[in-house]
Amino acid sequence: MRLRAILSLDSARGAVIGLAGTGAGTCIALLVRRSLGLPAWSADPVLTIAMLSGVAAYLVSLGVFNYWWRWAIGSEAGSGGGSEAGSGAAVLPGRATPHGSEAARDRAEEGAEEEALPLRGWRRYFNVDTNHKIIGVQYFVTGLFFLPFGILLQLIARIHMADPHLGLLSSGSYESIISDHGILMMFIVVLPVFSGMMNYFVPLLIGAREMAFPRLNAFSFWLTPPAGLFVVLSLAAGGFDTGWTAYPPLSASFENPGMDFILVGVYLAGGSSILTAINVLATVFRMRAPGMSFFRMPVFIWSSLATSGLSLIFTPFIGVAFLMVLFERLLGMGFFNPAMGGQVLLYQYLFWFYSHPAVYIFVLIGLGLISDIIPVFSRKPLFNYRGVAISSPAIAAGGTIVFAHHMFASGMPGWMRVPFMVTTLLVAVPTGVKVFAWVATTWMAKMRLRTPLLFVFSAAMFFLLGGLTGVFLGIVPVDLYFHDTYWVVGHFHALFFGGFLLPVMAAIYYWFPKVTVGC
Amino acid sequence: MSGEPNIESRRRFQDWHHILAMCSVMVAISGGLAYFFLSVNLIPNPASAERMLIDRFVRILFAIAGAFFGVILTVFTYALLFFRAQPGDESDARPIRGNTILEIIWTAIPLIIVILLSFHAGKILDQMMVTDPHHGTTHTVYSLGAFVPGREAPAPVPQKELQVDVVASRFIWRFGYPEQGIESSYELVVPVDRRIVFRIRSQDVIHSFWVQEWGPKQDAVPGLSPVLRITPLKTGQYSVICSQLCGFGHTAMTAPVRVVTAEEFDEWVQEKRPAEQKGPAQGTASAATSASTSPPPGTHVMIDLMAQNNSFDQNTITVPAGVMVMISFDNRDKGVPHNFAVYRTPEAREQIFAGQIIVGPRRITYSFMAPETPGSYFFRCDVHPKTLTGTFVVK
Numbered sequence: 019m020r021l022r023a024i025l026s027l028d029s030a031r032g033a034v035i036g037l038a039g040t041g042a043g044t045c046i047a048l049l050v051r052r053s054l055g056l057p058a059w060s061a062d063p064v065l066t067i068a069m070l071s072g073v074a075a076y077l078v079s080l081g082v083f084n085y086w087w088r089w090a091i092g093s094e095a096g097s098g099g100g101s102e103a104g105s106g107a108a109v110l111p112g113r114a115t116p117h118g119s120e121a122a123r124d125r126a127e128e129g130a131e132e133e134a135l136p137l138r139g140w141r142r143y144f145n146v147d148t149n150h151k152i153i154g155v156q157y158f159v160t161g162l163f164f165l166p167f168g169i170l171l172q173l174i175a176r177i178h179m180a181d182p183h184l185g186l187l188s189s190g191s192y193e194s195i196i197s198d199h200g201i202l203m204m205f206i207v208v209l210p211v212f213s214g215m216m217n218y219f220v221p222l223l224i225g226a227r228e229m230a231f232p233r234l235n236a237f238s239f240w241l242t243p244p245a246g247l248f249v250v251l252s253l254a255a256g257g258f259d260t261g262w263t264a265y266p267p268l269s270a271s272f273e274n275p276g277m278d279f280i281l282v283g284v285y286l287a288g289g290s291s292i293l294t295a296i297n298v299l300a301t302v303f304r305m306r307a308p309g310m311s312f313f314r315m316p317v318f319i320w321s322s323l324a325t326s327g328l329s330l331i332f333t334p335f336i337g338v339a340f341l342m343v344l345f346e347r348l349l350g351m352g353f354f355n356p357a358m359g360g361q362v363l364l365y366q367y368l369f370w371f372y373s374h375p376a377v378y379i380f381v382l383i384g385l386g387l388i389s390d391i392i393p394v395f396s397r398k399p400l401f402n403y404r405g406v407a408i409s410s411p412a413i414a415a416g417g418t419i420v421f422a423h424h425m426f427a428s429g430m431p432g433w434m435r436v437p438f439m440v441t442t443l444l445v446a447v448p449t450g451v452k453v454f455a456w457v458a459t460t461w462m463a464k465m466r467l468r469t470p471l472l473f474v475f476s477a478a479m480f481f482l483l484g485g486l487t488g489v490f491l492g493i494v495p496v497d498l499y500f501h502d503t504y505w506v507v508g509h510f511h512a513l514f515f516g517g518f519l520l521p522v523m524a525a526i527y528y529w530f531p532k533v534t535v536g537c
Numbered sequence: 538m539s540g541e542p543n544i545e546s547r548r549r550f551q552d553w554h555h556i557l558a559m560c561s562v563m564v565a566i567s568g569g570l571a572y573f574f575l576s577v578n579l580i581p582n583p584a585s586a587e588r589m590l591i592d593r594f595v596r597i598l599f600a601i602a603g604a605f606f607g608v609i610l611t612v613f614t615y616a617l618l619f620f621r622a623q624p625g626d627e628s629d630a631r632p633i634r635g636n637t638i639l640e641i642i643w644t645a646i647p648l649i650i651v652i653l654l655s656f657h658a659g660k661i662l663d664q665m666m667v668t669d670p671h672h673g674t675t676h677t678v679y680s681l682g683a684f685v686p687g688r689e690a691p692a693p694v695p696q697k698e699l700q701v702d703v704v705a706s707r708f709i710w711r712f713g714y715p716e717q718g719i720e721s722s723y724e725l726v727v728p729v730d731r732r733i734v735f736r737i738r739s740q741d742v743i744h745s746f747w748v749q750e751w752g753p754k755q756d757a758v759p760g761l762s763p764v765l766r767i768t769p770l771k772t773g774q775y776s777v778i779c780s781q782l783c784g785f786g787h788t789a790m791t792a793p794v795r796v797v798t799a800e801e802f803d804e805w806v807q808e809k810r811p812a813e814q815k816g817p818a819q820g821t822a823s824a825a826t827s828a829s830t831s832p833p834p835g836t837h838v839m840i841d842l843m844a845q846n847n848s849f850d851q852n853t854i855t856v857p858a859g860v861m862v863m864i865s866f867d868n869r870d871k872g873v874p875h876n877f878a879v880y881r882t883p884e885a886r887e888q889i890f891a892g893q894i895i896v897g898p899r900r901i902t903y904s905f906m907a908p909e910t911p912g913s914y915f916f917r918c919d920v921h922p923k924t925l926t927g928t929f930v931v932k
Binding site: 193 | 552555590601606612620630631633647652655662743747752753784787888891
């Protein structure tokens with residue numbers, strides 16, 4: 019009975035059947051390879067197929083596809099809006115409105131046809147649930163769950179750096195540790211935490227009852243745990259020493275299958291990010307309460323819009339770049355292989371076309387949080403609200419045309435670096451508008467030095483440092499010195515602390531009571 | 538009592554109090570930081586003309602960044618100290634929603650600064666005339682004022698540039714001096730006060746050529762030959778390091794650099810050239826002349842391989858596991874392209890190494906790391922995959 023209770027949780031069922039699917043996929047891959055005359059075991063293709071089949075089995079058994087499947091086969095039960103999966107009815111009949119309301123009403127009307135096990139407390143979060151607050155917390159906690167692992171990787175790396183001859187890490191492990199640290203933190207901590215915050219707060223802040231696509235929302239969350247698992251498992255599979263940027267030819271030829279784990283894991287995380295973006299954009303554009311005009315929305319919503327726009331448009335590019343590397347590894351294709359007519363730099367253009375807007379995805383929401391928290395503890399409104407509101411889409415738009423500044427030393431055409439330098443420096447202007455607005459908000463304020471405010475001040479100073487060091491990197495001749503050095507590492511860590519970690523700490527302190535009461 | 542105007546002007550007076558106090562602190566801090574940064578040189582050991590240009594720009598950037606930092610720091614600190622709510626005061630502060638003039642100023646000033654920085658940077662890039670992969674020795678103008686790709690640069694360099702070929706492979710740097718007839722040296726020796734043009738190539742993955750004291754770096758990308766121009770101004774010993782993650786041996790991928798006087802350079806060329814004519818395979822034997830030009834002993838093997846009449850001269854090559862393998866490849870078939878490539882199996886789906894294809898008669902030295910796992914692998918010529926094949930045994 020206990021086992022049944024556990025297995026009734028969607029996530030437990032998903033994990034078990036996902037594991038079985040991994041095994042089944044492995045067997046199928048081995049058999050197919052053998053029948054084709056190839057050696058049965060080859061790490062890269064077999065493990066990749068194992069991962070993909072595991073994820074497929076996991077998603078199906080979770081139940082995220084149930085509604086769409088029923089709709090696709092024309093089943094009557096699927097047409098009314100039964101959105102929850104499995105035996106865990108996530109919405110209690112009594113508390114139906116306003117969230118996930120249709121399903122609840124259906125269920126209440128149907129009566130006790132299935133045992134609507136009332137889920138309370140923590141169990142609800144381990145089930146597929148379309149309620150945006152549940153999904154928000156699921157995303158947020160998943161991200162924070164992986165944060166200590168990322169910190170541990172960084173600590174190990176630092177100890178090794180303090181004295182490499184201690185022998186803490188063998189050669190090659192250090193590169194794997196820092197590469198995995200980067201990927202984990204960016205795609206498995208920052209992205210889910212911010213997706214979670216957007217899911218939780220966007221409907222509340224614009225007066226909508228729910229996100230635009232609740233079922234899609236649930237599906238997008240459940241892509242995240244396997245993504246995190248694969249990124250962590252990569253270390254067990256031999257790691258990858260290409261750095262988080264995974265440049266070919268090294269990433270395409272790197273022997274250990276750890277590389278494949280990263281490629282698949284980031285692919286899943288990226289997919290999750292795109293789906294959340296679709297949801298946020300649709301919700302904000304179409305579901306604002308009457309009277310909620312654009313320039314009445316909190317700055318957090320403006321930041322969410324900008325973030326989601328970038329996420330939607332640009333994430334497919336890293337998907338493509340990683341897929342091409344995967345095809346090079348598994349199928350021997352030669353996109354980036356000059357001997358086969360390919361171009362090495364093609365990867366870098368594709369990769370950075372996403373990865374630069376990605377860094378704005380990683381910080382814009384944090385900046386929105388800072389803009390929303392400072393006024394509270396200053397007891398006065400945000401200075402230059404209109405300017406700050408517009409600056410988020412402005413930074414996003416500007417950030418789309420700066421990407422080649424990561425490639426100044428790469429062998430790209432020399433003259434082409436100049437326009438990218440200009441656009442990179444111009445992005446500093448809307449960023450400055452934000453920072454000056456924060457500062458001006460504290461002018462003649464009545465500050466209360468509560469914890470969230472202290473975190474936010476610290477965030478603002480870190481972000482400023484990070485931004486200023488970025489100006490150096492935008493200047494081509496100076497970048498040719500600082501590229502691939504610790505200057506860059508310091509620059510982006512200051513920005514991550516100021517734009518992600520410290521604002522999130524502030525948010526946890528500030529909104530903990532709100533989020534944990536009820537639901 | 539005349540009511541509003543007096544209270545208003547009294548409030549404004551208090552504001553001016555704060556503004557004045559804060560501005561004086563701001564000027565002091567920002568000015569101090571700017572002055573400090575303009576007078577120190579934070580990047581150590583400049584040793585080239587390009588570094589001089591970079592260092593000067595960095596000082597200016599630090600001064601500007603320091604000034605901005607000072608401004609923000611001052612206001613935040615001032616607010617934390619002097620704009621606190623009095624205990625028990627639950628009322629709101631004055632609802633200042635904006636100030637158009639201020640907003641315009643703090644948008645316009647950064648805008649002007651970044652535009653000026655861009656123009657200046659373009660000029661500096663012109664003077665450095667660094668990496669120009671598509672135009673080789675002709676110079677492209679980079680400054681914004683004359684932004685036309687492909688236009689010739691105004692001033693020619695008075696002294697003839699020294700050409701050096703840099704070949705990066707895992708995990709070794711090799712330097713060639715085509716005009717001096719030196720094909721392969723493991724040590725980079727250059728004369729001082731003369732502009733060197735490095736043509737940088739990679740044989741396997743992306744590496745990056747960087748001598749920190751010289752300033753700019755340039756990635757070595759397979760399939761491209763980007764160019765880096767350096768004018769060393771100081772004699773001394775330096776190191777090339779690899780600045781792009783290239784595998785497990787990345788951190789060990791260094792090469793010694795010596796900047797010497799012009800006379801010493803000519804002597805070195807004379808010494809090196811006869812050793813070169815014996816062929817690179819014998820290079821390690823002439824230890825007397827060039828102890829520093831060979832890679833560290835024990836970690837590498839050298840193999841001579843010849844391709845003649847469309848066949849290799851050996852069918853089996855045996856190497857220890859995990860060492861650096863250097864294949865001195867001699868393509869003797871005139872006009873015929875050959876290379877040397879290693880795969881895991883004869884199906885050649887998983888590549889371990891693929892060397893640059895060369896058209897004979899020509900020699901080239903490939904270097905790569907042998908796989909860690911012992912076993913029987915497969916080598917072939919990629920151009921003639923059916924006829925030039927062999928077994929690559931890793932012990």
